[in-house]
Amino acid sequence: MQQKHKLRFHVPEPEVRPGDQPDFSNVKIPRAGTVPRPEVDADPRDMRDLAYSIIRVLNRDGEAVGPWAGTLTPDELLDGLKHMMTLRAFDARMQTAQRQGKTSFYMQHMGEEAVSCAFRRALDDGDMNFPTYRQAGLLIAGGYPMVDMMNQIYSNEADPLKGRQLPVLYSSKEYGFFSVSGNLGTQYIQAVGWAMASAIKGDTRIAAGWIGDGSTAESDFHAALVFASTYKAPVVLNIVNNQWAISTFQGIARGGSGTFAARGLGFGIAALRVDGNDYLAVHAVAKWAVERARRNLGPTLIEHVTYRVGAHSTSDDPSAYRPKTESDSWPLGDPVIRLKNHLIKIGAWSEERHVQAEAEVKDTIIAAQKEAEKHGTLHSGGKPSARDMFEGVYADMPAHLRRQRQKAGI
Amino acid sequence: MQQKHKLRFHVPEPEVRPGDQPDFSNVKIPRAGTVPRPEVDADPRDMRDLAYSIIRVLNRDGEAVGPWAGTLTPDELLDGLKHMMTLRAFDARMQTAQRQGKTSFYMQHMGEEAVSCAFRRALDDGDMNFPTYRQAGLLIAGGYPMVDMMNQIYSNEADPLKGRQLPVLYSSKEYGFFSVSGNLGTQYIQAVGWAMASAIKGDTRIAAGWIGDGSTAESDFHAALVFASTYKAPVVLNIVNNQWAISTFQGIARGGSGTFAARGLGFGIAALRVDGNDYLAVHAVAKWAVERARRNLGPTLIEHVTYRVGAHSTSDDPSAYRPKTESDSWPLGDPVIRLKNHLIKIGAWSEERHVQAEAEVKDTIIAAQKEAEKHGTLHSGGKPSARDMFEGVYADMPAHLRRQRQKAGI
Amino acid sequence: MPRMTMIEAIRDAMDVSMGRDEDVVVFGEDVGYFGGVFRCTAGLQQKYGTHRCFDAPISELGIVGAAIGMAAYGLKPCIEVQFADYVYPAYDQIVSEAARIRYRSAGQFTCPMVIRMPTGGGIFGGQTHSQSPEALFTHVSGLKVVVPSNPVDAKGLLIAAIEDPDPVIFLEPKRLYNGPFDGHPDRPVTPWSKHPLGEVGEGHFATPLGKAIVRRQGAAVSVLAYGTMVHVSEAAAREAGIDAEIIDLRTLLPLDLETIVASVKKTGHCVIVHEATLTSGFGAELAALVQEHCFYHLEAPIARVTGWDTPYPHAQEWDYFPGPARIARALVEVMEAA
Amino acid sequence: MPRMTMIEAIRDAMDVSMGRDEDVVVFGEDVGYFGGVFRCTAGLQQKYGTHRCFDAPISELGIVGAAIGMAAYGLKPCIEVQFADYVYPAYDQIVSEAARIRYRSAGQFTCPMVIRMPTGGGIFGGQTHSQSPEALFTHVSGLKVVVPSNPVDAKGLLIAAIEDPDPVIFLEPKRLYNGPFDGHPDRPVTPWSKHPLGEVGEGHFATPLGKAIVRRQGAAVSVLAYGTMVHVSEAAAREAGIDAEIIDLRTLLPLDLETIVASVKKTGHCVIVHEATLTSGFGAELAALVQEHCFYHLEAPIARVTGWDTPYPHAQEWDYFPGPARIARALVEVMEAA
Ligand SMILES: Cc1ncc(C[n+]2csc(CCOP(=O)(O)OP(=O)(O)O)c2C)c(N)n1
Ligand SMILES: Cc1ncc(C[n+]2csc(CCOP(=O)(O)OP(=O)(O)O)c2C)c(N)n1
Numbered sequence A, B: 001m002q003q004k005h006k007l008r009f010h011v012p013e014p015e016v017r018p019g020d021q022p023d024f025s026n027v028k029i030p031r032a033g034t035v036p037r038p039e040v041d042a043d044p045r046d047m048r049d050l051a052y053s054i055i056r057v058l059n060r061d062g063e064a065v066g067p068w069a070g071t072l073t074p075d076e077l078l079d080g081l082k083h084m085m086t087l088r089a090f091d092a093r094m095q096t097a098q099r100q101g102k103t104s105f106y107m108q109h110m111g112e113e114a115v116s117c118a119f120r121r122a123l124d125d126g127d128m129n130f131p132t133y134r135q136a137g138l139l140i141a142g143g144y145p146m147v148d149m150m151n152q153i154y155s156n157e158a159d160p161l162k163g164r165q166l167p168v169l170y171s172s173k174e175y176g177f178f179s180v181s182g183n184l185g186t187q188y189i190q191a192v193g194w195a196m197a198s199a200i201k202g203d204t205r206i207a208a209g210w211i212g213d214g215s216t217a218e219s220d221f222h223a224a225l226v227f228a229s230t231y232k233a234p235v236v237l238n239i240v241n242n243q244w245a246i247s248t249f250q251g252i253a254r255g256g257s258g259t260f261a262a263r264g265l266g267f268g269i270a271a272l273r274v275d276g277n278d279y280l281a282v283h284a285v286a287k288w289a290v291e292r293a294r295r296n297l298g299p300t301l302i303e304h305v306t307y308r309v310g311a312h313s314t315s316d317d318p319s320a321y322r323p324k325t326e327s328d329s330w331p332l333g334d335p336v337i338r339l340k341n342h343l344i345k346i347g348a349w350s351e352e353r354h355v356q357a358e359a360e361v362k363d364t365i366i367a368a369q370k371e372a373e374k375h376g377t378l379h380s381g382g383k384p385s386a387r388d389m390f391e392g393v394y395a396d397m398p399a400h401l402r403r404q405r406q407k408a409g410i
Numbered sequence C, D: 001m002p003r004m005t006m007i008e009a010i011r012d013a014m015d016v017s018m019g020r021d022e023d024v025v026v027f028g029e030d031v032g033y034f035g036g037v038f039r040c041t042a043g044l045q046q047k048y049g050t051h052r053c054f055d056a057p058i059s060e061l062g063i064v065g066a067a068i069g070m071a072a073y074g075l076k077p078c079i080e081v082q083f084a085d086y087v088y089p090a091y092d093q094i095v096s097e098a099a100r101i102r103y104r105s106a107g108q109f110t111c112p113m114v115i116r117m118p119t120g121g122g123i124f125g126g127q128t129h130s131q132s133p134e135a136l137f138t139h140v141s142g143l144k145v146v147v148p149s150n151p152v153d154a155k156g157l158l159i160a161a162i163e164d165p166d167p168v169i170f171l172e173p174k175r176l177y178n179g180p181f182d183g184h185p186d187r188p189v190t191p192w193s194k195h196p197l198g199e200v201g202e203g204h205f206a207t208p209l210g211k212a213i214v215r216r217q218g219a220a221v222s223v224l225a226y227g228t229m230v231h232v233s234e235a236a237a238r239e240a241g242i243d244a245e246i247i248d249l250r251t252l253l254p255l256d257l258e259t260i261v262a263s264v265k266k267t268g269h270c271v272i273v274h275e276a277t278l279t280s281g282f283g284a285e286l287a288a289l290v291q292e293h294c295f296y297h298l299e300a301p302i303a304r305v306t307g308w309d310t311p312y313p314h315a316q317e318w319d320y321f322p323g324p325a326r327i328a329r330a331l332v333e334v335m336e337a338a
């Protein structure tokens, strides 16, 4: 019989807690430009290292370097900057609107703007995202009207979702943005199913799935990897690792070692990690993965390494579980500032134009907000009708719902 | 815009189908003794290769070779041989009993006997298995009375499970065999929970989870890996890759590349593949993994590479979906014959003694069967009472069940 | 007219639908090459190719989740869950997703799909091959729930379900696959080929969802049943010589309340029969509706004859199963109570 | 006696239980360091250590599945599902495993555990923070289902649930966490500190599962309610000046049928109220039982006042919610029908 040790129970803990000095020394950040770029048709077995490194393009000096650089023109980058600035200003505005009681709830993107904004640029119209609640950049960068986003947030009479959905759980088929579920994870496997359908029909459109670091623990994550690898579905599966899941640090979902991207390796899926605060890197990696999908080369799993600077939602106060200044120490910096600095570096932008652009962006948002508020906010002005509550449960309203609507007197 | 290819839908297909020549040339089998044995406290990151190879001890000549050899004495091996012979003979007997209508259903182990029989030897009394329906070897090798197994299979008056459970879904707390669920996968995460509990209590007992290749696609598999890796639970997680899931070949669950063991790598879990038809190899790997668990070194994922020689169950006819002679071509041979040959090779056994042992084993089983049948079979003789149907839903029978039992007149 | 078992009728419904509409795809565990453990999809892969009928990994969550994505794309998946007892891993996808996508996206995305599952007991399948989970779906707004009791209906209703724009849970009473089991396990079952409802029209026909049918006219008591219990109830009424009107609900959600109410108002007595356990079974909803809508016509309390509130046992199958004797007793009791 | 909110009472129940029994462990999403998104577990990790109270990965399946293994080992897990709306990924583990382990192992293994979940609407939480899924558990043999309506009961029932030898689904009406919400969103809610049921005894006490309580005596009509709807029904009766007897069921499974039947036999009228959608809601079972056991005493059909058969909407929350006005109307109707 073996010697028997007393067993010990292990619960992972973050390096620091409120009151401690922020410390990210355990996050290994490779220098920009150092991670190789495999051919788009490379075998996943030959790029396993990419699941343990971080692909980065922008260096400390704001230069774009290495094999992943060069996927966008300066004009395109300026566009990208504007998208990120817009998303950030939009968030600020809506956070305030929530505090003013104009809506019940809001979720912001602070620090993660590059992920969804840059990714959207690598997709074509017709492709379909299955997003979480923190990818509004896909809408902003895709040109979806902000006033419609606000109408949804306000649950007002012009809300495209008729007041039925929680704020920020947008849906736009036209803009390739699948109806967001409040249930974590569920849409990852749906993205794979959509991509399978596209392949079944011999279509050219691909799908993208989105999930948070914490939510990778959900079952749907596994189902998505199983189905995507089995049927080589034309799908890009994104993990947004923003280090936190409400109050829970990513170590609880990730366990003691490995990376989220590495979860793809056991399925033979191409898996990469990318600097999620580097607009250029996210775009380059997205473009590479999208091309793989389009060329029948199978799915890609992308871990976007980023940091949730803000609170989880308007119901959350992160100072209860992490140092207040933790975000300042985040080693990958701020995505807006980094892109801005790059554009200045290459002579396509300046501090002055940036300040001016900030003002313009704000004006546009205020204008949209005025427009939206004409249609009401959650507790005042125009509302979706109570009849809308009974519509759309089925294509045709069955008798029992008609009876109930009648009983409700509406 | 990128060039757009027409997407193609990919469905994995086995190499051969009924009528084709069996072909296992794609199964890469390393020579026995060639896979290194890391120290028990090695870091999982330093043994990733083990998830892509196959640990083997017995070579073609029946010799035990390499660093994994030598974990059992000849006497222990003779015991092991007897366990496997017993399990095989037991299966044959019960298959016949099912055909005779003495029970509704049976599931055999043909070809996979080494996996559960050898694994059990690496455990201690008090450890807990969370088995599937194809690990009766854990009971046989653990000394559980065969007559009780038969009583369960017959759902007779002496059935320890009171007729409530489908045949072969045994349960024995005393023998470290958790109540088998008919639902695939569910018990993998329960094994992790049991192990977490043991660690929480500072106990010394560990748990072992069991799952089939096909069932690794289920959500519970993922949950188990997430929890086991997060809490470094003292658990050994076994995947029995017998190449088939009813009619579905393992490529549907595994996808195009990778191995089942490799699924552990993304979690930082030690992951190995072992020749499941090699009693010595299974035992050596099990012992290594069990020791890791006991020494607070965390979970291990073991893929047992084997082949389901028989039908999935008495309701199945595999000739509809695979070549009839496929099992003959299985490159890892037969576990009983291989251990027998090894024992003969080392001078501890002979053909004559084997024939004699076969007869003895058969006699013991027939005696047990006679004993069991005294207590009835499914449709004749002693039965569990109808009252038993109402008992045990709760610790105390609530009023509504008492009313129902009264209504039933029993 | 061709004679079909229920298995053949179900297969034919998929065959007809796949032939007419390229967007219909069929998948599930063992349904591709092998044709399903009950053979319901046999031949479809050969006929329509692996891209229209294929094997899936053993992940009910994955099967349903992928089908939802396909439906959102524009396909019409008709998927199989090998046994209704195994649907729970997919429950979240069904309840939180399939059922709500039309609603929450205000119709931008929809979820036309059918989830077929063999259901019910009577085959000594123990707790995991015998369950009747219909009530766990009838509580979910946005789903439709169908339970056919014979080959003709199975075909017509399955075609209608596949063509329906919303998700349909299609429960196939496996004890009826090969014949109209009447609840007497000791007697041989007539094959469908000898039963009028085994005569199944060729080609395309759809039986509208949401319509019950009176299987047996009667004046003394109304029996509300579906699936296997339709036949068992018929046997009970016949054997006890009771003038029972037997209604085969066929669709549980949306329910054909009109047919039910008309019958109970006529008979003044009502017995509800299902295999599922009693508490919070679909019989509860039926009883609640009947007392609400027929209160002044009821001459006796509504009785429910159901499986007991225990897991489905193996050896005690026939003690658990609501057989003809128990139903007949309830019919008599309800009538005598008046 | 100390005054507690429902959150404090729930926390106190866990604290008392953990203090008395080393086998009680608490875990779930965000419940460890942070103390839960509703703060129900605040302080427990600090007091009992990370091995007794800890954060879990976001996998409801994993949380419940691991807890089942722990319970089989001999612990008594009391786990939190962050919102009842998120319990479905764990549904298979609850229905197929937790509920059946005692039965199928003939008592060799058991599953003493509590699954706590905030439930119900009224907080503008939309479809995924408002659901009342109790009926999906009351159909499952082997489970117990508890819904407290105030701090005293929350504490006593939670302690009883933790001590119970079988799995208990413990649904906490989140709209009541901070006060007895009466269904008038426009009026301020009295805090529990000003309500007699906010006076909660110190230390250990257990309130037996399976016992309802009459919250308000009345002769004209019996109201069966639980959770938030107890307070809303009280408001309805008070405001409409109706002599209603209001029964707080507290435990739905097993149900205290005796108390219900005694009341309905006395009043001859019955209204059932719950937030969950109508069809196949727990009200259906209540109606079925009441008509069965009180048929000859009922003077009018039993009415159900419930959420509508739609997903829980965001903007239309107060159109969906069965508020005092709708309840009062039903009370009047039922009484006038007689
Ligand atoms: C199935 C389910 N369980 C729990 C929740 C509650 N919840 C909402 S967000 C969240 C944290 C998610 O973290 P992560 O996946 O990392 O995404 P992030 O918020 O960081 O973008 C939790 C637990 C939920 N919405 N759905
Ligand atoms: C949740 C669930 N889904 C489906 C089934 C039906 N089923 C029983 S065994 C089986 C195949 C399992 O294959 P595998 O995991 O490889 O185990 P093996 O039978 O080969 O030992 C299937 C699909 C089930 N029992 N449970």
Ligand SMILES: [Mg+2]
Pocket: A212, A213, A214, A240, A241, A242, A243, A244, A245, A246, A308
């Ligand atoms: Mg996160």
Ligand SMILES: [Mg+2]
Pocket: B212, B213, B214, B240, B241, B242, B243, B244, B245, B246, B308
């Ligand atoms: Mg297998």
